[in-house]
Amino acid sequence: MIEPPADEGSSGEQHARPLTPESIAVIMDGNGRWAESRGLPRARGHEEGAETLRRLTRHCVARGVRELTCYALSTENFRRRPPAEVADLMRLLQLYLDRNREELLELGVRVRFIGHREELPPEVRESMERVERESAAHDGLVLRLAINYGSRSELVEAARALARAVRSGELAPEEIDEERLAAHLHDPTMADPDLLIRTAGEERLSNFLLWQASYSELHFAPCLWPDFTPERLEEAIASYAARLRKYGAVRSSDPVPRPPVVDAEGR
Ligand code: FPP
Numbered sequence: 450m451i452e453p454p455a456d457e458g459s460s461g462e463q464h465a466r467p468l469t470p471e472s473i474a475v476i477m478d479g480n481g482r483w484a485e486s487r488g489l490p491r492a493r494g495h496e497e498g499a500e501t502l503r504r505l506t507r508h509c510v511a512r513g514v515r516e517l518t519c520y521a522l523s524t525e526n527f528r529r530r531p532p533a534e535v536a537d538l539m540r541l542l543q544l545y546l547d548r549n550r551e552e553l554l555e556l557g558v559r560v561r562f563i564g565h566r567e568e569l570p571p572e573v574r575e576s577m578e579r580v581e582r583e584s585a586a587h588d589g590l591v592l593r594l595a596i597n598y599g600s601r602s603e604l605v606e607a608a609r610a611l612a613r614a615v616r617s618g619e620l621a622p623e624e625i626d627e628e629r630l631a632a633h634l635h636d637p638t639m640a641d642p643d644l645l646i647r648t649a650g651e652e653r654l655s656n657f658l659l660w661q662a663s664y665s666e667l668h669f670a671p672c673l674w675p676d677f678t679p680e681r682l683e684e685a686i687a688s689y690a691a692r693l694r695k696y697g698a699v700r701s702s703d704p705v706p707r708p709p710v711v712d713a714e715g716r
Contacts, residue, residue, distance in 0.1 A: 464664040468690055470643035472516040473509065474665065476657055477502065479649030479673030492537040497675035499545045503552075508679040509590055510556045516591040516640055520657045524565065524599035539573050542596065546576040553580065557589030563635035564598030593636060600659040607633035634660065641665065644689045646682075648674045666692055 477498055484494030502519060509517045522538060530538075553560055560580045569577075577596075610633040614620040620629075631637060642658065645665040652669045654662065668685040670677060 466643045466664070466666070466693060468693055470666075470686060470689055471514065472518070472640040472642045472644075473514055474518040474520075474642035474645040474658055474662060475505075476520045476645070476647035476651075476655060477674040477677075478647060478651055480675060482649065483673040483675040491534060492541070494675060495538060495541050499541055501675050501677055502545070503549060504679060505677070505682060506553070506558065506590070506592055507556065508682060510558065514590060516593065516642075518563075518593040518595065518639065518642060518658070520595045520598065520655075522564070522596045522598070523656060524597055524602060525656065527568070527597045539570055543573045543576045546580050550576075550580050550583070553592065554584055554587070557587045558584060559587040559589065559591045560584045561591060561593045561636055561638075562596055563593060563603070563639075564596045565602075566596065568597055591638075593639065595657065598635070599656045600654075601656055603635055604630075604660060607631075631660070644668060644685065646670060646685050648672060648677050 480494035480498040481491045482494070483497060484491050487493075502521075506517060521542065526538075527535060562577055562581065566574055566577060607630050611620065611625055611630065615622055615625075639661060641661050641663070642665045645654075645658070645662050646668045647653075648670045650669065650671045652667075658665075666689045668688055670681055670685060672681060
C-alpha cells in the first residue's frame with residue numbers, strides 16, 4: 450500500500466496534530482430525518498439534537514477536550530429554510546442557552562459564537578451575549594456555536610478588512626500572510642480543529658470552517674445527530690488516533706492518548 454504524503458502547509462512545515470484531538474468540530478446533521486422517521490414534527494428532532502449537544506458538551510469537559518465547535522445553523526439554512534422552522538430553531542436556541550447557562554457556567558465552559566448574529570432576533574442575541582459575557586473568564590472547554598455562519602462569507606469579510614488596511618496604508622500587500630488573514634476570521638482565538646465530525650451519513654463540509662479545517666482529520670458518522678452518543682464520539686476519536694498512529698505527524702511532546710472518561714451522567 451502506498452502511504453499518503455505527510456500533510457504540508459504552504460510553509461512546507463508538517464501540520465502535526467496531537468494524538469488525542471484537542472479541538473473538535475461537528476456538523477450536527479440529521480435532526481429532521483430523526484423526527485420524520487418517527488412521525489414527529491422536525492422541531493422535535495431539533496429539541497433532541499439540543500439534548501445531544503448538552504450530553505456531548507459534558508463528555509468533552511470530562512475528557513479534557515479544549516474546544517468544541519458546532520455548526521448549529523448555516524447562513525443557507527437561515528435564509529432558505531421555511532420561516533416557521535427558522536423561528537422554531539431561534540426559539541430553541543434561546544431556550545437552550547437560558548436553560549443550560551448555569552450548567553455551562555458550573556462546568557467552567559467558555560461559550561463563544563461565530564456567524565452573523567446581527568440578523569438574529571434581539572432576544573436571542575441578548576441570551577447569546579449574556580452567556581458569552583458570564584463565561585468569558587472561564588478556562589475550561591470552549592464551546593463555540595456557529596449560528597447563521599458561512600465560511601465563504603467569513604473569508605470574504607477577512608479579505609475586505611485586509612483590503613481596507615492596504616487602502617489606508619496600514620499594510621502592504623506583501624505583508625498579507627496566513628496569520629494576518631486568520632486574525633480577521635470571526636473568532637481569531639479559535640484553534641484549527643484536529644478532528645471534524647459530520648453525522649447522518651453526508652460526506653461534505655457544507656461551507657463550514659473551510660480555512661480552519663484545512664488539515665483536520667474528517668470523520669463521517671452514519672448515525673443521525675440525535676443518536677450521536679458519547680460512545681459514538683469515542684469511536685470517532687479512536688479512528689482519529691488510529692490514523693495518526695499509522696501516518697505519524699504527532700507532536701513529540703504529546704502524552705500517550707487518554708483513556709475514555711465516563712461523564713458525570715455515567716455515559
Ligand atoms: C441539521 O439537521 C441541523 C440543523 C439545521 C440544526 C442543528 C441544531 C441543533 C442540533 C439543535 C441544537 C442546537 C442549538 C444550539 C439550538 P437537519 O434538520 O437538516 O436534518 P435533516 O438533514 O435530516 O433534515
